[in-house]
Amino acid sequence: MKVDVLLGLQWGDEGKGKIVDFLAEKYNLVARFQGGPNAGHTLKFDNITHVLHQIPSGIFRKSITNIIGNGVVLDPVIFLKEIDELKQLGLSPEENLLISKRTQLILPTHKLLDQALEKNKGKDKIGSTLKGIGPTYQDKTGRLGLRVGDVGQPSFKEKYKQLKHKHEEMLSQFGMDNKNNQLDEAFFHALQTLDKFQMIDSEYYINHQLDMGSSVLAEGAQGSLLDLDFGSYPFVTSSTTLAAGACTGLGIAPRRIGEVFGIFKSYCTRVGSGPFPTELKNDDGQRLRDIGREYGATTGRPRRCGWLDIPALKYAIMLNGVTQLFMMKADVLCDFDEIMVCTGYRLSNGDISDELSAEVLDSSTVEPIYKSFEGWGQLEVDSLDFENLPQQLHTYISYIETETHVPINVVSLGPDRSATLIRNEKVFSN
Numbered sequence: 001m002k003v004d005v006l007l008g009l010q011w012g013d014e015g016k017g018k019i020v021d022f023l024a025e026k027y028n029l030v031a032r033f034q035g036g037p038n039a040g041h042t043l044k045f046d047n048i049t050h051v052l053h054q055i056p057s058g059i060f061r062k063s064i065t066n067i068i069g070n071g072v073v074l075d076p077v078i079f080l081k082e083i084d085e086l087k088q089l090g091l092s093p094e095e096n097l098l099i100s101k102r103t104q105l106i107l108p109t110h111k112l113l114d115q116a117l118e119k120n121k122g123k124d125k126i127g128s129t130l131k132g133i134g135p136t137y138q139d140k141t142g143r144l145g146l147r148v149g150d151v152g153q154p155s156f157k158e159k160y161k162q163l164k165h166k167h168e169e170m171l172s173q174f175g176m177d178n179k180n181n182q183l184d185e186a187f188f189h190a191l192q193t194l195d196k197f198q199m200i201d202s203e204y205y206i207n208h209q210l211d212m213g214s215s216v217l218a219e220g221a222q223g224s225l226l227d228l229d230f231g232s233y234p235f236v237t238s239s240t241t242l243a244a245g246a247c248t249g250l251g252i253a254p255r256r257i258g259e260v261f262g263i264f265k266s267y268c269t270r271v272g273s274g275p276f277p278t279e280l281k282n283d284d285g286q287r288l289r290d291i292g293r294e295y296g297a298t299t300g301r302p303r304r305c306g307w308l309d310i311p312a313l314k315y316a317i318m319l320n321g322v323t324q325l326f327m328m329k330a331d332v333l334c335d336f337d338e339i340m341v342c343t344g345y346r347l348s349n350g351d352i353s354d355e356l357s358a359e360v361l362d363s364s365t366v367e368p369i370y371k372s373f374e375g376w377g378q379l380e381v382d383s384l385d386f387e388n389l390p391q392q393l394h395t396y397i398s399y400i401e402t403e404t405h406v407p408i409n410v411v412s413l414g415p416d417r418s419a420t421l422i423r424n425e426k427v428f429s430n
Contacts, residue, residue, distance in 0.1 A: 009320070016057070106136045
């Protein structure tokens with residue numbers, strides 16, 4: 001069997017949580033492979049709206065095994081809160097959630113360091129979620145971090161004190177002191193919740209499941225344009241958000257990858273600082289924000305909004321080897337009589353480019369070139385299937401497919417699980 005990978009093709013917030021929840025019943029196992037509590041995957045069904053940050057979005061399907069992979073960074077305090085919220089909804093996460101022993105732990109001082117580093121950047125700040133993600137990944141690459149598998153070791157508390165001391169020395173350089181013992185108490189209290197979950201060597205577990213014929217869906221966080229290497233550096237996240245990250249974040253070989261599902265909105269959004277060629281700083285941008293309820297699920301910050309960017313989409317498709325496209329929030333554009341799509345960029349020297357090159361990302365004077373499409377008006381979601389969508393929407397879909405050379409197999413028309421149209425079910429037969 002193969003591992004299908006599902007990831008975002010823009011700057012995050014594409015709707016990955018909804019689609020993982022929607023598809024989970026077609027798989028035996030769902031696994032998160034990178035990121036941490038900086039993710040906010042929103043699920044809506046049966047009059048329930050729920051946001052997951054670290055737990056895979058298949059958790060509401062009781063027959064599905066969920067794994068937090070080794071590429072994830074885990075905050076035990078936030079994890080405890082997530083577990084409590086799930087239990088209030090009648091779930092028993094201990095029954096179908098496993099955690100890799102190699103998953104890195106976010107310490108309270110990681111979050112303090114995140115705040116100090118972001119504040120120190122001043123006007124050049126990245127727009128971090130301040131969840132301690134960056135400092136935790138830094139300790140991981142510096143071979144200093146603590147992992148889930150360390151928690152039960154006799155030396156854990158001593159290792160914790162040593163790393164905390166190192167962080168405090170760094171914080172003192174920024175004029176910050178860590179004298180809040182309550183943070184330590186909350187951290188160690190939350191670790192007791194981790195003890196209730198099965199810790200596994202996830203690389204062996206997943207590969208064994210594949211050999212036994214189980215189907216696996218790898219769930220990405222953030223978006224391709226926030227990738228540490230190929231995103232809009234330095235305004236990026238601290239992990240590999242591409243399909244390649246599923247290999248290193250779960251311990252699977254490239255030949256094990258099957259379908260790569262790329263999720264994108266019918267328009268673009270971004271949270272935080274960094275380049276955004278099609279950003280709309282006008283009434284249309286505010287309309288997109290209001291209709292699409294574009295406010296961060298993790299931070300609550302208003303998202304920057306703009307038209308769909310075809311060169312950026314093609315760039316992300318190329319990097320990931322996307323085999324199927326899923327278009328989200330087509331309903332948000334219902335109120336627009338005219339819809340614009342960026343087909344290329346006019347550079348500062350007058351040249352035209354259809355590539356999201358480093359020059360485009362580094363420039364603040366790039367002018368997007370647009371193609372106009374007729375809006376499709378209001379949609380009666382309950383009476384629609386893929387084939388009888390309005391002709392204007394079919395035209396929009398066909399144009400994107402022609403430009404990207406990848407089929408759009410799913411169109412989402414609302415946040416609820418039921419407002420999802422599939423063109424070809426056979427794609428998910430694994």
